[in-house]
Amino acid sequence: MANGFVLCADDFALTDGISRSILELLDLGKLSATGAMTNRPHWRRLARELGAFSGRADLGLHFNLTCAAPLGPMPKLAPGGTFPALGQVMRTAVLSGAIRREIAAELARQLDAFEDALGRAPDFIDGHQHVHALPGVRRAVLDLLARRYPAGAVYVRDPADRSAAIRARGVAVGKALTISGLAAGFRSAALRRGLRLNRGFSGVAPFDPERDFAGDLKSFLLRPGAAHLVMCHPGFIDDELARLDPVVATRPIEHAAIAAFEPPPSLPMRRLRDLL
Template sequence: MASGFVLCADDFALTDGVSRSILALLEAGRLSAAGAMTNRPHWRGFAAAFGALADKADLGLHLNLTCTAPLGAMPRLAPGGELPALRDLARAAATSPTARHEIAAEIARQLDAFEDGLGRPPDFIDGHQHVHVLPGVRGALLDAVSKRYPKGSLYLRDPHDSPVAIRARGVAVGKALTISALALGFRHAALRRGFPINRGFSGVAPFDPARDFAADLQRFLLRPGPAHLVMCHPGFVDDELVRLDPVVATRPVEHAALMAFEPQGLTMVRFAGLA
């Protein structure tokens, strides 16, 4: 029976406003993990403040292969200097050896940028739009972490969860089931390489600002897995966010709800505190 859960904010360094929101939540002890997009220009400016909060939360890489510019040349996937849409990435990763080579190189660059910014490896790795579990991406990621890091030294996010649990929560059910199906097999592949994962996942949201996100947060704790992880997407809105990302209006709603969040039945912990 689960007694704790990890609460992880995605998208640190996406924009100034998103980064400041996550820093405020980390400082207030309202998160137990946060993932950074190290290909974004804001990473350099915010890395020191992010790293200073390592005693409060797990700090990881939010692998980004679909938003803005990569850190190096990707002539097959980003011929104009912009990363592809998720659908195009998934198709290329599954069918093109050239694309998979470029993906492997970009994973290495984003890990290098994290290590350069914090002076150490990440505590975990996950992916923007769950790209890390895509066929053609997951293999490159697992090869990279196996070569760079000792077994068990970081954890990987598994966005798979039980259909029964997803339906019981009743939040963005179709979307959550799709993401869960996409991740099939990732758990076993990660464990074979010796890297731990969460067991239980929620936080998939419809990004509807009219919804009661505080109530959804409590629903995300229903039917938790034995090592449960909840993702979230807080932020302060700025002009850059409006230009870059479709998820805008709900980010300050999530920030406010997280600041007031009192979990019912479970304790927020870092990954090492999970049973």
């Protein structure tokens, strides 16, 4: 039985417009978590403003292997200094131990950047395009987290959910089932290493500006897990966003819907650490 849910905005620091949107929603009390892309140049400048929400919201690392540039050299995965597309990361991480070692080193750098800016460990780890949970990447991620932090100190996002719950919500069903399939085995691997995870996940969206996101947001709370996490992607559009990310037009729509959203009293919004 669910006793609350987390509403987590992805992509903090990807652009200034996204970051300002998330900071505004945090200040309104409309989000209970956000994940930061610490490889982005905006991170250091905006970290203090985000850090003001410590204790009010879960602040985590949104581990990035597919957008813009790594923080250090990755001659196998990113020989030109720019991350490849998701498909290439998936293929090469499975096949190459050298690339998995590069991934572990880049994760350490992104974690260092979070800790250097906020003076503490992140509350959680997840991944841009769910890269942290993919076969080939997950072992590098989970092994490093288990070595770096005491058991239970951070949680990791499980982007999978029960197929019956996904179908009942009726939003981007095929996409959500595909993500769940790619993440198969991630939960058990994390638990074996003493890591905590959410129980229940939704928020996979078609990124269609013609859809009623306010209605989808309510659907994401159907059939919640016991420690349910809802992903979202609010933001304000700027020129940088259009250059970096395919998800553009729906971000201000999500922002407006989240700003107006009132969760049901039977399912209050909380931090995940309060649900685990």
